[in-house]
Amino acid sequence: MSIDYASRIPNNVGLDQNKQLQRALEHWQPKYIDWWRDVGPDNSSGYDVYLRTAVSVDPKGWAEFGYVKMPDYRWGIFLTPQEEGRLVNFGSNKGRPAWNEVPGELRSTLRRIIVTQGDTEPASVEQQRHLGQTCPSLYDLRNLYQVNVEEGRHLWAMVYLLHAYFGRDGREEGEALLERRSGDADKPRILGAFNEKTPDWLSFFMFTFLTDRDGKYQLAALAESGFDPLARSCKFMLTEEAHHLFVGESGIARILQRTCDVMKELKSDDPAKVRAAGAIDIPTIQRYLNFHFSVTLDLYGSEISSNAATFYSMGLKGRFDETKIGDDHVLTNAEYPLLDLVGDALVEKHANALQTLNERLRDDYIADCQAGVDRWNKIMEKAGVPARLKLAHKAFHRKIGTFAGAHVSPEGKVVSEAEWTHRSKEWLPSNDDHAFVQALMGRVAEPGKFASYIAPPPRGINNQPQDFEYVRFN
Numbered sequence: 088m089s090i091d092y093a094s095r096i097p098n099n100v101g102l103d104q105n106k107q108l109q110r111a112l113e114h115w116q117p118k119y120i121d122w123w124r125d126v127g128p129d130n131s132s133g134y135d136v137y138l139r140t141a142v143s144v145d146p147k148g149w150a151e152f153g154y155v156k157m158p159d160y161r162w163g164i165f166l167t168p169q170e171e172g173r174l175v176n177f178g179s180n181k182g183r184p185a186w187n188e189v190p191g192e193l194r195s196t197l198r199r200i201i202v203t204q205g206d207t208e209p210a211s212v213e214q215q216r217h218l219g220q221t222c223p224s225l226y227d228l229r230n231l232y233q234v235n236v237e238e239g240r241h242l243w244a245m246v247y248l249l250h251a252y253f254g255r256d257g258r259e260e261g262e263a264l265l266e267r268r269s270g271d272a273d274k275p276r277i278l279g280a281f282n283e284k285t286p287d288w289l290s291f292f293m294f295t296f297l298t299d300r301d302g303k304y305q306l307a308a309l310a311e312s313g314f315d316p317l318a319r320s321c322k323f324m325l326t327e328e329a330h331h332l333f334v335g336e337s338g339i340a341r342i343l344q345r346t347c348d349v350m351k352e353l354k355s356d357d358p359a360k361v362r363a364a365g366a367i368d369i370p371t372i373q374r375y376l377n378f379h380f381s382v383t384l385d386l387y388g389s390e391i392s393s394n395a396a397t398f399y400s401m402g403l404k405g406r407f408d409e410t411k412i413g414d415d416h417v418l419t420n421a422e423y424p425l426l427d428l429v430g431d432a433l434v435e436k437h438a439n440a441l442q443t444l445n446e447r448l449r450d451d452y453i454a455d456c457q458a459g460v461d462r463w464n465k466i467m468e469k470a471g472v473p474a475r476l477k478l479a480h481k482a483f484h485r486k487i488g489t490f491a492g493a494h495v496s497p498e499g500k501v502v503s504e505a506e507w508t509h510r511s512k513e514w515l516p517s518n519d520d521h522a523f524v525q526a527l528m529g530r531v532a533e534p535g536k537f538a539s540y541i542a543p544p545p546r547g548i549n550n551q552p553q554d555f556e557y558v559r560f561n
């Protein structure tokens with residue numbers, strides 16, 4: 088399955104054999120470019136950026152590196168190869184052949200799933216659009232742009248599905264995806280976390296560690312879909328997503344490394360002294376982690392969800408690693424444990440496994456986040472710094488589901504409203520924290536130089552040297 092790069096839209100879906108579809112997408116393409124110029128990375132059109140571009144879906148060599156002006160990036164449509172004889176692997180259609188067309192009765196549900204996923208992709212580009220002005224290094228600037236162009240490609244992946252399988256409705260949804268705006272009061276993006284601001288690089292790295300990881304889990308659940316084109320799109324998107332998670336995890340790791348170095352130099356863990364030395368104190372990092380983690384947990388939706396049950400029963404959205412789980416993959420008689428808020432106490436209960444699929448995916452996600460936090464804590468351990476980062480309790484600071492509006496501390500203790508008000512500045516970034524982090528955000532754009540709050544990466548992108556000119560401003 089080679090990629091056709093000669094077409095205006097690079098693809099491995101045989102676009103030149105479907106002129107109507109090709110025309111529809113070529114009609115959408117200039118609108119996409121307008122959107123990119125309008126609300127994509129600020130003032131970046133003329134820069135030459137050292138980017139990777141997908142050139143194959145072969146896991147061994149799918150990308151090529153080179154300088155590209157971002158509006159000329161080859162955004163394309165790539166599906167992983169079709170698996171011969173693939174079946175629907177779960178739900179009430181389990182055992183039937185996977186669908187290559189949309190079954191009529193699944194149409195509106197499937198469209199909604201694709202639109203909801205598609206909407207997050209341009210949203211994050213919009214959220215990150217000003218960050219280039221305050222990059223901590225050329226290396227980081229390039230990583231930001233890499234994430235941005237790939238989120239753009241993920242939008243292409245979803246718009247392709249809408250155009251190819253949903254006719255006129257799909258084309259209208261494709262337009263609407265370019266019209267909503269992150270944080271806009273009148274036409275916001277669909278999901279809450281994608282309307283929050285990403286005003287600084289600490290937020291950006293938390294976002295890519297936490298919120299792109301939600302992307303990983305949603306895509307993994309959709310990669311199990313019985314609707315084969317969706318499954319194959321999402322599988323390829325996951326390949327790109329891995330780099331976004333790397334950007335987040337390594338970004339925070341480098342900030343922590345710098346903080347630990349400064350603490351050792353100062354022989355102090357006093358946040359004020361750490362700040363005065365131009366690094367970010369660990370309590371501030373913890374508060375940012377608390378905020379982004381709790382906001383991202385909400386993306387999974389309510390603990391008990393009949394929508395999630397429907398998506399699963401229909402065979403449209405599976406569980407994480409669905410086919411590796413050893414059960415009946417139908418779940419009508421299975422149970423899953425979850426927490427409930429009863430008076431002042433968090434109490435474990437059991438509910439029907441079909442109704443609690445959101446919670447299960449959230450739990451899988453939390454375990455993955457925890458592994459990342461454990462790796463961060465090794466940095467402190469190695470440096471002899473006793474502080475550790477912790478994931479907040481899942482009931483902390485939630486706006487959706489059982490714990491919406493409840494007052495629960497990061498340790499998972501139900502507290503009074505008065506205590507919540509009094510202590511929330513210990514738990515969530517305050518205006519003062521935001522102002523401090525913002526004040527650190529000078530632009531460092533000289534090859535090999537890094538801002539005061541972040542250590543250099545252990546190795547360059549594609550093994551380039553430390554002082555490589557990842558972005559040429561011309």
Ligand SMILES: [Fe+2]
Pocket residue numbers: 208237238241302328
């Ligand atoms: Fe994405």
Ligand SMILES: [Fe+2]
Pocket residue numbers: 238299302328331
């Ligand atoms: Fe991503």
